[in-house]
Structures are given as C-alpha cells and as structure tokens.
Amino acid sequence: MSSEWPLWEVFIRGQHGLSHRHVGSLHAPDAECALRNARDVYTRRNEGVSIWVVEAAHITASSPSDKGPLFEPSESKVYRHPSFYDIPDDAGAM
Amino acid sequence: MYAQMVKTARVGVKPRDEMTEQERAFQDRVDANEKIEPKDWMPDDYRRTLIRQIGQHAHSEVVGQLPEGNWITRAPTLERKAILLAKVQDEAGRGLYLYSAAETLGVSRDELIELLHQGRMKYSSIFNYPTLTWADVGAIGWLVDGAAIMNQVHLQRTSYGPYARAMVRICKEESFHQRQGYDIMMKMAFGTPEQKAMAQDALNRFWYPSLMMFGPPDQDSVHTAQSMAWKIKVATNDELRQKFVDQTVPQIEYLGLTCPDPDIRLNEETGHYDFTPPDWSEFFAVLKGNGPCNKDRMKARITAWEDGAWVREGMLAHARKKAAATAAAE
Numbered sequence: 001m002s003s004e005w006p007l008w009e010v011f012i013r014g015q016h017g018l019s020h021r022h023v024g025s026l027h028a029p030d031a032e033c034a035l036r037n038a039r040d041v042y043t044r045r046n047e048g049v050s051i052w053v054v055e056a057a058h059i060t061a062s063s064p065s066d067k068g069p070l071f072e073p074s075e076s077k078v079y080r081h082p083s084f085y086d087i088p089d090d091a092g093a094m
Numbered sequence: 095m096y097a098q099m100v101k102t103a104r105v106g107v108k109p110r111d112e113m114t115e116q117e118r119a120f121q122d123r124v125d126a127n128e129k130i131e132p133k134d135w136m137p138d139d140y141r142r143t144l145i146r147q148i149g150q151h152a153h154s155e156v157v158g159q160l161p162e163g164n165w166i167t168r169a170p171t172l173e174r175k176a177i178l179l180a181k182v183q184d185e186a187g188r189g190l191y192l193y194s195a196a197e198t199l200g201v202s203r204d205e206l207i208e209l210l211h212q213g214r215m216k217y218s219s220i221f222n223y224p225t226l227t228w229a230d231v232g233a234i235g236w237l238v239d240g241a242a243i244m245n246q247v248h249l250q251r252t253s254y255g256p257y258a259r260a261m262v263r264i265c266k267e268e269s270f271h272q273r274q275g276y277d278i279m280m281k282m283a284f285g286t287p288e289q290k291a292m293a294q295d296a297l298n299r300f301w302y303p304s305l306m307m308f309g310p311p312d313q314d315s316v317h318t319a320q321s322m323a324w325k326i327k328v329a330t331n332d333e334l335r336q337k338f339v340d341q342t343v344p345q346i347e348y349l350g351l352t353c354p355d356p357d358i359r360l361n362e363e364t365g366h367y368d369f370t371p372p373d374w375s376e377f378f379a380v381l382k383g384n385g386p387c388n389k390d391r392m393k394a395r396i397t398a399w400e401d402g403a404w405v406r407e408g409m410l411a412h413a414r415k416k417a418a419a420t421a422a423a424e
Binding site for chain 2: 003033
C-alpha cells in the first residue's frame with residue numbers, strides 16, 4: 001500500500017465576511033492533520049478566520065472540453081444583465 | 095533564480111508550420127496571456143519542462159533551509175532567532191506550494207523527492223556554499239533572496255496557472271526575506287570594525303555565486319527561447335542579472351562596503367553597471383556536484399527523509415485504523 005499521504009484542498013475565509021476561497025493544497029494523513037497543517041502553511045500572516053479542508057479525490061470538476069456546452073449558452077443572454085435595459089434618466093435612480 | 099539550466103526537450107522554438115493544430119491553438123492561448131490550467135491540453139514538452147522547472151524550484155526552497163538552519167541555534171538575539179525561524183518556515187511552505195503546483199502536472203511529490211535524492215533533479219547552485227558567519231545569513235537574505243525576487247516577480251505572469259498563483263504567494267513573503275537580510279547587513283556594516291569586516295567578507299563570498307543564480311549567459315542558454323515562447327520563462331538570464339546588479343550596487347554603497355568586482359562601474363551611455371561575469375567553470379562544477387557543500391546538503395536531505403519515514407507511515411496507519419473504526423461503528 002502506498003505510504004504517500006493523500007492530497008487535500010484548502011479553503012480559507014478572510015476577515016471581511018467573504019466566502020471561503022481556495023488557497024492551495026497539502027498532503028496529510030487525515031482531516032484533523034490537514035486542518036492543522038493548513039493553519040501552519042496558509043494562515044501565518046492573518047490570512048483567515050476559518051479553514052475548510054476537503055480531500056482532493058472527493059472533488060468533482062468540470063472538464064475543460066465541456067467549456068463550450070457549459071458556458072457559451074450564457075454569452076448570448078445579454079438580457080440577464082441590468083445594462084441591457086435603457087431606463088431614461090427622468091425615471092430617477094434605479 | 096531557483097531554477098537554473100532547466101532543459102526543454104528541444105533547441106530553439108518550434109516553428110508554427112511544424113505545429114499540429116492542437117499545438118497552434120495552445121500557443122495562441124499562451125500568446126493571448128490566457129492561463130493554462132491543469133486539465134487543459136498541453137504539449138508533452140511543455141508539461142515535462144514545467145515539471146523540471148517547478149520541481150527544481152521546490153527542491154531549492156527545501157534545500158535552501160539548510161544553510162540558514164545552521165544559524166537558528168546561534169542567532170545573536172532571541173528576536174533574530176524568531177525572525178530566522180519564520181523565514182525558514184516560509185521556505186518549507188514554499189516547497190509545499192511548489193510541489194503542489196508540480197503535482198497538478200501528474201507527478202507526485204514523493205516521485206520528485208526521490209529524483210532529487212537520486213541526483214536526477216537539481217536545486218539552485220547557491221545552496222552549496224557554506225554559511226560561515228552570522229553575516230552570511232544577512233547576505234543570503236539580501237543577495238540570494240534579492241536575486242530570487244528578480245525572477246519570481248516575472249514568474250507571477252507565467253502561463254501555467256498553478257505556478258503563477260504559487261509565485262504570487264511567494265512574492266508576498268519574499269520581500270520580508272530580503273529586507274530582514276539587509277537589516278542584518280546594516281547592523282553589521284554600521285557596527286564595530288570587526289562586524290563590518292564580517293559583512294564585507296560575506297559580500298565577497300556571496301557576490302559571484304549570487305550572479306550565477308540567474309544561470310549561464312544568454313548565448314549559452316539554448317533552452318531559453320522555447321521556454322520564453324511558452325511563457326514559462328519571462329525574462330532572459332542576462333536581463334535579470336543586469337537588473338540585479340543595477341539594483342544592488344547602490345545598496346552596497348549605502349552600507350559603506352566595497353563590491354568585490356574591481357571593474358564594476360556605471361556605464362554613462364547605457365545607464366547600466368558594467369561588471370565582470372562570474373567564473374562559469376565554477377558554476378558548472380557546483381552544478382555537477384562539486385561545490386563546497388553538495389554532499390552535506392544531499393546527506394542532510396536524505397537523512398531527514400529516511401528518519402521521518404516511520405512518522406509518515408505511523409500517522410497514515412493511525413488514520414486508516416481510525417477511519418476503519420468509524421466505518422465499523424456506522
């Protein structure tokens with residue numbers, strides 16, 4: 001059996017109420033150690049107030065070849081953006 | 095620069111009409127400054143060159159802890175000791191960011207470490223020089239980390255996403271490293287005559303090895319062109335070396351020290367300093383394993399890896415046992 005520790009992805013929430021953000025990865029034997037290592041590696045300079053770790057093998061990612069079918073449809077739907085609509089200045093702030 | 099003499103698989107840039115359609119599309123993305131991400135298609139040579147370059151960079155961070163580790167227990171004050179510990183801890187962290195970036199290319203960290211230990215991968219030549227006095231710790235921060243910044247700032251724009259992101263993190267830390275080094279140099283250079291002599295001696299010994307960090311001259315650097323076309327190298331060795339010299343000479347003057355190169359002078363026409371190139375035969379000898387500390391460095395790395403094996407295995411066995419017990423209880 002391989003003795004290489006599994007890979008974990010690390011997410012940190014900064015201090016200003018933002019959502020957790022992916023900051024990098026590390027190896028650890030289990031979740032508890034992953035959390036402790038993440039604290040040592042990724043929060044040495046007040047980068048965060050909360051850490052999530054998830055084993056990399058448990059992440060399902062979209063494939064680059066699906067980029068077209070997944071994301072192109074939204075390109076043509078300009079009416080989903082507020083800038084699509086011309087509202088006269090006379091109508092006031094909106 | 096922590097990655098020297100990284101060989102690309104070919105000499106010169108592959109001409110566009112020799113590229114496959116896939117390679118052309120890839121080059122177009124690189125030219126448009128799009129980031130290449132782990133699951134994207136990439137030419138095999140791009141992948142191989144990046145693994146070598148990032149791996150060498152990671153090894154340099156890890157081996158680079160050793161010359162400084164020599165002084166942790168002998169730092170002159172508790173504050174200096176805490177600072178040096180923080181710096182060495184950063185270096186361990188960077189080794190980790192960089193190995194992780196390399197792993198996204200389909201190689202494991204253990205494989206890379208294995209290659210280093212077998213002598214099949216390299217680390218920067220600079221870490222094969224000894225740290226004889228406390229002033230050397232200052233010179234390393236100031237000159238060695240200063241040279242590393244020159245390169246790493248550019249690499250934040252490198253084409254491979256995970257490598258570029260690791261560089262952004264590293265650059266945030268590197269400035270602390272360089273400034274703490276210069277701070278040590280100022281203390282020494284403005285101190286007693288004995289301290290100033292130590293500072294001068296450290297500068298004398300680290301000047302040329304620092305210039306070597308950027309790798310051989312451009313005319314001998316046959317792999318630069320393809321790496322630059324792929325944007326995994328963003329400036330040439332000579333450009334970076336010149337920039338480093340231009341930045342460092344005024345800092346030497348501020349300290350009241352003397353550059354060990356007697357022929358260094360500002361060229362009024364170019365606005366750059368003319369300087370004596372390092373002895374490249376020394377560089378190649380050190381890279382081949384014949385520097386003053388190559389054997390010690392590798393021995394320390396291999397011993398640490400082997401002595402730590404039971405801890406790594408024990409922790410994994412414990413984690414597996416715990417997971418099995420949890421599963422059984424459910």
